[in-house]
Amino acid sequence: MDGEALKERLDRVRGKTREMVRDLKVPNVEDLKALIEDIRQEQTEAKYHPDKRRLDAVADFFAYTEEEGRKFFDEVDRSKKGKLSLDDLKQAMKKRNLPPRYAKAFMDRAKGPNIFARTISWEDFHGVMSERESTVLRMFNSMSMSRNGLLKTSDVKQVLERLGLAATDENAKSMVRYLRGSSEYTRQGYVTYGQFRNFLMLMPQEVARETDPSRLWFEAATIVQFSPPKRAGSVGMALRAAFAGGLASASTTSMMHPLDTLKTRLQAAVGKGPSLLELIKSVPKLGPRKMYQGIIPSVTGNFAGHGLRTATYEVVCIALAPALALPMVTETTIQGLGSGIGTLLGTCVRIPCEVLKQRLQTDQYPNVIAAAKGITSTNPRALYAGTAATLTREIPFYVTGLMIYENLKKLAVGLKGGRELENYQVIIVGACAGALGSVMVNPFDVMKTRTMTGSVPLGQPLFMSMAHIVKTEGPLALMKGAIPRMAWIAPLGAMNFAGYELAKKAMNSTEADKTGKEEKEETMRTAPPPQELSPPPPAPPSEAD
Structure with a gap:
C-alpha cells in the first residue's frame, strides 16, 4: 500500500472517530447518582429477600409437606373414599394413645362453618395442617437435630434432659418408634419432620400451645400420665x-x-x-x-x-x-x-x-x-x-x-x-x-x-x-x-x-x-385421661332482684 492510500484511510478512520465521539452521550452527574443509588438499593434488598435458590428450597419444602400430609390422610382414611369421618379420626387417636376428644376438636376445626358435615375432605384436612405449619416447624427446629434434618435418638435424650424427664436409652427409642410407626422403620433411630408434624397436627391447638410438645410426645409414647385429670367429679x-x-x-x-x-x-x-x-x-x-x-x-x-x-x-x-x-x-x-x-x-x-x-x-x-x-x-x-x-x-x-x-x-x-x-x-x-x-x-x-x-x-x-x-x-x-x-x-x-x-x-x-x-x-401405667371438659366458666351473675 503506497503512502497516499494509507493517509487517505487514516483520514477516514479519524473522521469516523470524531463522529462517534461527537454522538457519544456522556451522562450528567444526576444520572450517575441515580445509577449508584439503584445499585446500592439492589444490594441492600438482597440481604432481606430470598434469592432464587432459597425460594426454590421453600417451594420444595411445601411440596414435601403436602406429600407427607397426603400420605397421612390416606393412612387415616380407612374407607379409601377420600373422606374422613369422626370414627376415622378416633381410630387414629387410639392408635397413638391420644384422647378421643382430640378427634372431635380436629373435626370441628376442619369443618369450619359446615357444622352439619359428617366427613371432611383432603382440602379441609390440608387446610388445618397448613395453618399451623410455621408453628410446628419452629418447634421441630428448637430441638437439637443433625444437619440432614433428622431427629436422632441422641437428640431425643437431650430434649428429655432439658425437660427433666427420664432421659434413658429405652425412653428415647420408644419415642422414636412411636413416631416411626410401621415396623420396617423400627430399627432406624431417627424421626423426620413429616412424622413429627403429623403427630403434632392431631392435637388441639390450645393443647399444643400450653404444653411442651416433647412432653406430650413422651407421655403418648411411654403411656405414662404425669398430671392427673384437671377435674374429677367429687x-x-x-x-x-x-x-x-x-x-x-x-x-x-x-x-x-x-x-x-x-x-x-x-x-x-x-x-x-x-x-x-x-x-x-x-x-x-x-x-x-x-x-x-x-x-x-x-x-x-x-x-x-x-x-x-x-x-x-x-x-x-x-x-x-x-x-x-x-x-x-x-x-x-x-x-x-x-x-x-x-x-x-x-x-x-x-x-x-x-x-x-x-x-x-x-x-x-x-x-x-x-x-x-x-x-x-x-x-x-x-x-x-x-x-x-x-x-x-x-x-x-x-x-x-x-x-x-x-x-x-x-x-x-x-x-x-x-x-x-x-x-x-x-x-x-x-x-x-x-x-x-x-x-x-x-x-x-x-x-x-x-x-x-x-x-x-x-x-x-x-x-x-x-x-x-x-x-x-x-x-x-x-x-x-x-x-x-x-x-x-x-x-x-x-x-x-x-x-x-x-x-x-x-x-x-x-x-x-x-x-x-x-x-x-406417682406415675399411672394407664391410658391417657378420659374425656374431660376444659374448666367451664362460672355461671352468670345472680339475678336477685
Whole structure:
C-alpha cells in the first residue's frame, strides 16, 4: 500500500472517530447518582429477600409437606373414599394413645362453618395442617437435630434432659418408634419432620400451645400420665364450687343492694309512677335504712341459690363430658345445659327470699319476720309468687349470659394471642355479658317484680298479665327499670365472675398444694385421661332482684 492510500484511510478512520465521539452521550452527574443509588438499593434488598435458590428450597419444602400430609390422610382414611369421618379420626387417636376428644376438636376445626358435615375432605384436612405449619416447624427446629434434618435418638435424650424427664436409652427409642410407626422403620433411630408434624397436627391447638410438645410426645409414647385429670367429679369439688359461687354472689349482691332497691320501686309502680330521676333525687330522703331494706333475705337467698346453681353446673358439665365425642356436641352446648339445670334448682331455693326482699323494698312490711307472717297468713304458696315469671326470666338469662360470657372471653383470649386474661379483663368481659343478658330478659323481670309485690293477682297466667300491662301502660312499660338494672347487673356481673374465678382458683391451689408432692411422684401405667371438659366458666351473675 503506497503512502497516499494509507493517509487517505487514516483520514477516514479519524473522521469516523470524531463522529462517534461527537454522538457519544456522556451522562450528567444526576444520572450517575441515580445509577449508584439503584445499585446500592439492589444490594441492600438482597440481604432481606430470598434469592432464587432459597425460594426454590421453600417451594420444595411445601411440596414435601403436602406429600407427607397426603400420605397421612390416606393412612387415616380407612374407607379409601377420600373422606374422613369422626370414627376415622378416633381410630387414629387410639392408635397413638391420644384422647378421643382430640378427634372431635380436629373435626370441628376442619369443618369450619359446615357444622352439619359428617366427613371432611383432603382440602379441609390440608387446610388445618397448613395453618399451623410455621408453628410446628419452629418447634421441630428448637430441638437439637443433625444437619440432614433428622431427629436422632441422641437428640431425643437431650430434649428429655432439658425437660427433666427420664432421659434413658429405652425412653428415647420408644419415642422414636412411636413416631416411626410401621415396623420396617423400627430399627432406624431417627424421626423426620413429616412424622413429627403429623403427630403434632392431631392435637388441639390450645393443647399444643400450653404444653411442651416433647412432653406430650413422651407421655403418648411411654403411656405414662404425669398430671392427673384437671377435674374429677367429687363431693369435695361440688362443695368448693358451691361455697365459691355462694360467697361471690352474696358479697356482690350486698354491695349493689341500694341500686336494686331503686329498680324494684321503679318497676313496682303501676301506671306512670315516679321516673328514674325522681327516684334518684329521693335517695337522701329515704336514707340508708330504706335503701338497704330487705338485704337479709337477699343475701341469704343469693348465697344458697347461687351456691347450689354453681355446684350443679360443675357436676353436670363433668358428668356430660364424654358426650363431647358425639357429633355436633360442643362445650358450649354442655355448659348451657348445665347452667339451665343449675338455674332451675337454685331458683327454687331463692324465690321465697326474693318475695320477702321485694315486699320489704316496697315498704309493705317493716321487717323480715312481719313479712313472712303476713305473706303466709292467707296462703303459704304466696312465698312462691312469681315463680313462672322468675323461671321464664332466669333460665334464658343465665343460659344466654353464660354463652355471651364464654364467647366474649374466647374473643378476648384470641385477641391476646391465646394468653390467659388478666383479672381486670375478666371484670370487663363479665360486665359486658351481664349487661347484655339483662336487657334481653327485662320484660320478664318487670312481670316478676309486679307479681312478687302483689300488683298482679296470685295465680294469674304470666302472658295474660303481660298483655294487660301492654294494653293499659304501653309496650315501653315492659322495659321499666332497664337502665338501673343494667347499671346494677354490669358491675355485679363483673365482680361475680372475677370473684368466683379467684375464689375457686385459690381453693383449688390450696387443695393442689396438699397433694402436689404425692401426685408428682406417682406415675399411672394407664391410658391417657378420659374425656374431660376444659374448666367451664362460672355461671352468670345472680339475678336477685
